[in-house]
Amino acid sequence: MGTLHLVKEVKTKSDSDFRAVTELNSLVSDVEKKYVKDILIQLKDTFTKLKIKYLVGEFSGGHDEGGFDSAYFADEKSEAITIPEEEKISFMKWVDMDIIYNFENAKQKKTTFYSTTTNKRINVLEELEDMLYKAGCLEEYGSFAGDFRVNGTVKLDVFTYGWEMDGNQSVEQYETVSDMGEL
Numbered sequence: 001m002g003t004l005h006l007v008k009e010v011k012t013k014s015d016s017d018f019r020a021v022t023e024l025n026s027l028v029s030d031v032e033k034k035y036v037k038d039i040l041i042q043l044k045d046t047f048t049k050l051k052i053k054y055l056v057g058e059f060s061g062g063h064d065e066g067g068f069d070s071a072y073f074a075d076e077k078s079e080a081i082t083i084p085e086e087e088k089i090s091f092m093k094w095v096d097m098d099i100i101y102n103f104e105n106a107k108q109k110k111t112t113f114y115s116t117t118t119n120k121r122i123n124v125l126e127e128l129e130d131m132l133y134k135a136g137c138l139e140e141y142g143s144f145a146g147d148f149r150v151n152g153t154v155k156l157d158v159f160t161y162g163w164e165m166d167g168n169q170s171v172e173q174y175e176t177v178s179d180m181g182e183l
Contacts (some may be wrong), residue, residue, distance in 0.1 A: 004069040004101065004114040012109050020111035024102050027113055031098040033133035039095055039124060039131065039157050047158050050083065051075050055158055057132040059150035059167070066144030071128035079153065083125065091124040132156060137163050147172040 010020045046052075057071040058080060072080045083091070097149060109131045124131075132138070137154040144150075152167015 002116045002118065004116050007115050008101065009110050009112045012104070012111050013182060015104040020102070020104070023102065027100045029136060031100055033136060035095065035097055036075065036131045036135045037161055040161060042093050043124065044159070045093070046087070050087060052082060052158060054078060055128060055131065055156040057129060057137065057154045059154065060140060061141065061144035062146065062149035064143065064145050066141065066150070068129040069134060071132060076109065088125060089116050092121065093124060094119055098154055136161060137165060
């Protein structure tokens with residue numbers, strides 16, 4: 001672990017203050033997106049060589065469960081690409097990863113955020129679903145809790161870093177009911 005660097009201080013009203021929690025979530029989200037972008041930048045030449053245009057994830061879920069069912073690299077026509085055995089070594093990378101720490105000080109009514117950078121070795125081919133989560137592609141569904149069902153596909157452009165999602169969602173709707181009776 002490296003040196004801790006001050007990122008931000010937030011005034012709070014109490015422990016686990018909503019504003020501090022929201023700020024922590026935002027900082028972690030930014031760090032995760034940077035992590036994914038750094039991986040994609042490192043692989044740019046490999047993507048070009050193998051004609052990879054997208055990282056694709058197929059997902060489904062609802063009613064408290066869900067996530068990616070599969071993830072794969074695809075060409076410009078969104079057709080899956082099989083990575084040749086001799087090229088798989090190209091997907092082993094050392095990646096810098098920032099870690100955010102937060103320290104709550106109830107007495108001074110503030111939360112302080114620090115970051116440190118660590119370097120880890122990853123096999124990108126085993127991290128595809130995690131990369132899509134970290135990119136924020138399914139953020140709107142959170143833990144898939146709620147009265148809905150959803151399925152679809154996410155395509156992350158490995159060169160522009162933009163993503164798009166297409167899919168279907170059904171939402172259960174409730175209607176007001178009333179009744180009367182007499183014995």
